Amino acid sequence: MTRPGGAPRRVYTAPVCRGLLLILAASPLLVPLTAAQPGNPPSAAPADRPRDVQMTCPAQLGVGARTGRVFCDVLIATHADGGVMLQLPRRTGRARLVFDLHTRHTYSAEQERSPLGFLRQTATVAALTPGGDVLARAIVRAEVRREADLFDRITGGAGPSGLKAVAPAGLETVTLDVAPSVNTVSLVGEQLIVLTVRGEDVYTTPGRPVAVVSHPVLEAAGIQSRPPPGSRRR
Numbered sequence: 001m002t003r004p005g006g007a008p009r010r011v012y013t014a015p016v017c018r019g020l021l022l023i024l025a026a027s028p029l030l031v032p033l034t035a036a037q038p039g040n041p042p043s044a045a046p047a048d049r050p051r052d053v054q055m056t057c058p059a060q061l062g063v064g065a066r067t068g069r070v071f072c073d074v075l076i077a078t079h080a081d082g083g084v085m086l087q088l089p090r091r092t093g094r095a096r097l098v099f100d101l102h103t104r105h106t107y108s109a110e111q112e113r114s115p116l117g118f119l120r121q122t123a124t125v126a127a128l129t130p131g132g133d134v135l136a137r138a139i140v141r142a143e144v145r146r147e148a149d150l151f152d153r154i155t156g157g158a159g160p161s162g163l164k165a166v167a168p169a170g171l172e173t174v175t176l177d178v179a180p181s182v183n184t185v186s187l188v189g190e191q192l193i194v195l196t197v198r199g200e201d202v203y204t205t206p207g208r209p210v211a212v213v214s215h216p217v218l219e220a221a222g223i224q225s226r227p228p229p230g231s232r233r234r
Helices: 109-113
Strands: 009-012 054-056 060-063 070-075 084-087 095-106 119-128 134-144 166-178 184-196 199-203 209-219
Touching: 070 084, 070 095, 070 184, 095 119, 095 134, 119 166, 119 209, 166 209, 184 209
Parallel strands: 009 199
Antiparallel strands: 054 084, 060 070, 070 209, 084 184, 095 166, 095 209, 119 134, 119 184, 134 166, 184 199
């Protein structure tokens, strides 16, 4: 298929399960958990603080050199058991699951100096229950031209700098309202669109890493916002 201007568009497809329709949607809006009634004082906020969420990675990218965060690759999968597993603390009321999504970029200084160094990636990620029900979908997009466009660098590389070539780029904070019955959320990739000066490629093949997740926390009603994106909290 040829796009206007002659740039090729290559599409790589694979079967997708019934529960994972490729419908691009914006990140879910924050749903208020409490509201004061007219004439009544607001209820007291719970004493809980934001709780860290246990994150089990099918493929761990590594630890950020600047933020100290643990970054997990999000792979395209047709079942919840192929995703990044977020284990939520037990609770009695509704809460908010908050996590950061990034695109996954391979960087080199040679690429930055090249006229072909521009890269834009758009990844679609679904949050699923263990049974495969879709709780929400989110999209993260980032453009990279130089190292300064990266969100962080990853330690543990074999080169002289000690940094890996693969790094997270961009930042999309996703907030998901979760019921008390939801104790596990799986994050799976659905689609990746890569745009370069050569054209646009679309990938939906299971097993391909399409995005990176970091910093998952659980927030209850009345809890203040979590630390800023650059904090070293994991």
